[in-house]
Amino acid sequence: MDKTMAMCAPFLLSDLAGEHQNFPADRPALLCFVKEDCPTCREVLPVLKALAKRLGNETDFLLIGQTADGNRVIADQHGLRVLDDSALKVSFAYDVETVPTLISTDADGHLVQQLIGFVKEEWQSLAGDLIGQDAALDLLDWSQLPDWRPGCGSLSVDPLNAERLQAEAENSPIRARRIEIASQDDEFEFMIDQGFSDGLPLVPPSPERVLRMLAGTARDAQEVVALMPPNMGEVTVEKIAINAVMAGCRPEYLPVVIATVEAICTEEFNIHGVMATTMGASPVMVVNGPIRERIGMNMKLGALGQGNRANATIGRAVRLTVRNLGGARPGGTERSTLGNPMKFTMCFAEWEERSPWSPLHVERGFSAEDSVVSVFTMTSGPTLIVDQDSRSASQLAGSFGMSLESAFHPKAHFATEVLLVVCPEHVDTLTRDGYDKTAIRKRIQEITARPIRDLVADERSAVGFKAAQAEQMDEAALSRLLPKFKRDEDIHIVVAGSDAGKFSGAFHGWATGEIGSIPVSRKIEEVS
């Protein structure tokens, strides 16, 4: 409150019975801000009760309580009507720093007087102004009261609430803790010292940048998108936006990051295991649908490499979210033996227009017009498949199969899945002979099929079927052909890359299915 005769902020509060109270209400009023667990408030409540009784209908007595439970106690013990300000909005609007605070106003809501804490003389004088000096002295036995009590801090200035209340008052969507970096500190060094970084410099997530980032989604900033393992940190849209700023994203990328976070925090995807495994797995993101063009993703020359901001920063934002909200850090719950550069970022788009086949998201049950992100857990890649010589589809798909034999280990069959990225020149070779994705998968399974006998642990390598298992098998069983992949669907196929070059690539998976990670696709929010 600035000065006498200042206008007090109008408000509407409800009492515990749910009845509304308007202020101002064409009558003088006495506003009393209290908090039940404040010893001073407790001590002076009998004064307020006596005063309320004497004020009658001429003056509104408005007892404003700051905690829901405490308000009930005051109402029960003193039979007073308490207005519930447990949201603290009125206390904040009135700049109440201490309880009790008394504010008397005229009928129009102008401030007449404000008292902070309890000073007996001041309270007597205020009571005198309201009900007459004699009545004030007779109100109760003032001698039983202390001369002075300082009161307690108002909950509206408690650090736990103050920033939220400030943000709400400013209509700001930001609720995250603000960190002040001293002018002598270098903010880039500070952020790395705090452990926020993947090892590369970060863009400082200033409130202004985060606000701009939040404009990229229509979702509420405080919506909880997921709980991020291993710490099960609450991932709000705002927290994703902060990490997206740090990663270098533009606001229009944010919906892709949010959809990916939703995807990896599912039971099927199992991001906890993906981060914790010593094998060194990482999410690989493939984006389909109209958003690819809208945000300028690269699906052509160098699609799996560096140089495109959207590809680079979307993947990085997801990884930073995992690190900062989930707490997965190398040496902590992230235990990869070698690590892998995809752990910085691995995100690209499918060149649907260059593909004669159904794009990935349509295969996975979405409409062609949907924008979708699909996330795979991969341990290595892209491993290049160099075949500049095959002129028939069966030869080329045969080469794919022979190269994919190396996933995990050539003797490891039924062990993992792969994400095959077919380059345009290879697409042409395959389509000339009428190969679709089903035919490619079939050929890969055919070319990789080995009799179990060849997959038994031996002196060359102990990987594969154990000797004890093999001993249980008869000749027919040992001759049974086992393809590389347990199911044809474990061979995921997309198209990307430049028009020149006969170099496809493959990402090799991790523990596949229920025991490990299952690929997850999520529709990306359309933002107009």
Add this chain to the structure above:
Amino acid sequence: MTTILDPTDERKPVAREIVPRPAAISGNVALLDISKPRGSVLLDRLEARLAERLPGIRVQRYKKPTFAKPAPEPLRQEILRDNDFVIEALAD
């Protein structure tokens, strides 16, 4: 002053990490006088006691131009570069 928003789940307070406490004192020890009256008295005594009890260390003396301002960056860098420990003396 730059303000950033916390990218974490806010379980941990934001604070400068304290380096692990060394098991022993060795190498160079900086004594920093903040230029307040009688700060040097304390540091003189401290230097004498350190020499007595830890003869293996080397003590180096530094002084801030004024106690009212943070130490200038070059001085901080010099102390950091040339020492393993620093003891800063308040005064009055």
